[in-house]
Amino acid sequence: MTKPVVVGVDGSASSLDAVGAASHEAAIRGAELRLVHAFGRSSSHLPTGGPPWNPAGSGVRELLDGTLAAAERRAQAVAPQVGISRDVTVGEPLVVLEIASRTASLVVVGSRGLGAFSSLLLGSTSGHLAAHGRCPVLVVRGRQNRSGPVLLAVDDSPASEEAVRFAFTEASLRGADLAALHVCRTGSADVYDGPADPPFVTYDETHLREHAERVLDAALAGPRASHPDVPVVRKPVAGRVRHTLIDASADAQLLVVGARGRGGFRGLLLGSVSQAVLHHAQCPVAVVRHGGESPAAAEGGEGDHP
Template structure:
């Protein structure tokens, strides 16, 4: 059975934006869209007239139906021919969407929901799902450049390989170019005190750049053969990884990252670079995690 795209709906503007993106993603893949509204206290402000854990009571049902009706309208406008289904499971959104991701090809959420504090740049549901989802997760944020490329963050790690595959597939479906961006640091920038022998720096920097170029080439090698319709641009930039990716995202339709790359601690499910772009990128961010199915 073909797996659908799943989107979390809570009635917030962020989740409605996510519905539109999810509908278009489902249309690109030729699959259905499953809209999930997790019913659980305190995530839902329950009106008078029914117990807080009874989604079938009159007042609550009207609230849920209204939320999903608006979501369905937005989905229909974005992708009229996509098959839609609704789910209203009882439970906390974090757990519900993680479970739903097990039978999805892609999970889509907004960057902030109804429960996010005003000072937070990213909601807890988006962070949790990006780290624990069982399929690629797309967090809708920023303002995507409609004619921009798919931007792939390359670090050469094994954990990032699913992100490479996902980025090629997205660029192919969207009919756009892929920019594979690898950011590197010099020996002196990597050293704790920034000191190095001046006589060796130029030679070592040249060798290091060559090595980083090979890493970038290897990361995307072979994929153009299976995605011949995708034009790939390789960019090697010396600088700060997080700041460079955030800046580059301003001209992209989508930024694709792995969950954890080189230098990440083994026990971490979501690395610092992934967390940084989820909070600060200027376009939607997709996290493709190794081990997700």
């Protein structure tokens, strides 16, 4: 049985966009859509008259019914054939969605929200769900369209392996091309990404391109054989990681990244590269955490460095 697609709902415009994206994902997977709304004690969007830990309190039921009804209408408009369930839970949204991810095929969230959801993608919480979630996380931002390729950020880390498999599956489900991008690091250009950049970096472009081709060969071989229906475009590029990913996302319908990498994508979800992608990518971003690492390991070490 296909696991459900879970989407965080809080009544904001961003969460309704996430519901639309989640309903489409549920439809192409043949899965149920699960609407999750969490009541946290700090939820500033709750009305007065009832404590936030009591969903039956005065005014809360009306708010809840309106929020979830609007979400259901959006979902049905996108994919009327998809079954929908509601899950109203007491707890902080990040914790609730983390728990929901244990029985989901995908968790979908908007890039901005109300109350406790408002910080979901800001600061250290941007890596929390990806580091602790048990399934891929789709962050809905930028342009919402179904044209263009699925853009895959490839490196030579274990985290990239899971992202590659997810990207091939997603491209197959969407009937889209897969653009596999490996950024060839030009010296320190992936770290120094501002006024302090060195004026120039000397590097052997031929050597970098050969290395990028080897990385792409190794990463794509297995999944490509499993998905012969997916056209693949290889993109070995020399440049700065953040700028390259953001620029490339302009023509993509989805950007897929691994939650833990090395080389050009080192610390992708917990450092400056991750913040740039999550805040500035021009299309939705799917974050695929490496299943072989424990959540604690995914958080620790060098993750907070660029």
